[in-house]
Amino acid sequence: MTVIATDLVVARAGRVLLEHISFSLHPGNALVLKGANGIGKTTLLRGIAGLQPLMAGKLSVTDDSHVYAGHQDGHKAMLSVAENLTFWSRVFKGPPIERALEQFDLVALRNRLAGTLSAGQKRRLALARLCVTGRKVWILDEPTVSLDDAGVDLFSKTIDAHLAQGGSALISTHIDLGLKAPFDILDLSPFRATPRALAMDEAFL
């Protein structure tokens, strides 16, 4: 379940953003990515999640071990909280939704339509989704956006519990998460690529 990245290069819209990124993420550990807006955190995470190709370098990930959560929550507005979670639990053949609802304080909201939730509640539902996937490696892109202090606290506790069970997490964030479990910080600023255009059109790779 270890994720090992060696000398990764990521590009977006024909521009190389980051290069020479190497790290390893072991079970029970978290890696927090830091870096200014636009440096390429999202692009890197999407590349690791397999949503877009990495330009160069080697990435070793166990198949079907990771789950990705991005900026958008991905809820269906016309389905209830419980229906949204049940869908993901069935897709990933993961654990039942009850514990995830409790973990993110969503039990009282379980029959509310996801479209009627507040931004912070939606984000809590998006994070609860991670718990019902049963996946070990969580790839999270700014997971605490629009959460209040109590929400961030619930999130840190969940990450701590996930790591304690042998999971791992790759998190990009701008805030201090207050994790108790061991974690490393990877500041992306030194890896910023010298500005250059890509030689080929990435759409046809």
Add this chain to the structure above:
Amino acid sequence: MIALLVRDIQLALRAGGGLGLGLAFFLILTTLVPFGVGADRQLLGAIAPGILWLGALLSCLLSLDRLFALDFEDGSLDLIATSPIPLEGVVLVKALSHWLTTGLPLVLGSAPLGLMLHLPAHGFGWMILSLLIGTPALSMIGCFGAALCVGVKRGGLLLSLLVLPLYIPTLIFGADVARRGATGMSVETPLLLLGGISLAAIALIPLAAAACLRVNLR
């Protein structure tokens, strides 16, 4: 994959899901034809197969742009793409749910509308059979267009321009089965070709549409 199918059908049934929109459009379109061409029974009976096929085709087109665009906008397409379901499977499920919520109601609705257009009595079976075999191809080909246009702002019109020419073979052979059936001629050749188009679409389009989705998700 069944979970995705159940979810899509559930969403189609909820408010704003657009179920019945295609059917209502089909109804209005075919109702307008007698006003346009006059109430001559023989003329209407002769053009009924073509009108019903055209109506079914255009109604199919109506709900296509929502197929992937909604999941793309709310971010769930990213999440589904990183889930254990292969994208080819996602395409197949999306096309199936589109057919169940749009194609199948059109097949059933064509019977009363054929009556309204004075379709000859022995033509009904062939009409329904041709739509039953042909509409899956419409959903599959439309699915490919929707995958190609995902992420394009105001992609609806572009989608129509891309998909309608691809619908031509299905329309030719589908309407031919219905027309030959209504006039009592042999329907074997167009029926086999129509079936061939549908089967080829079901076999090949998931691969092509999944490739389009992969490019568009970058």
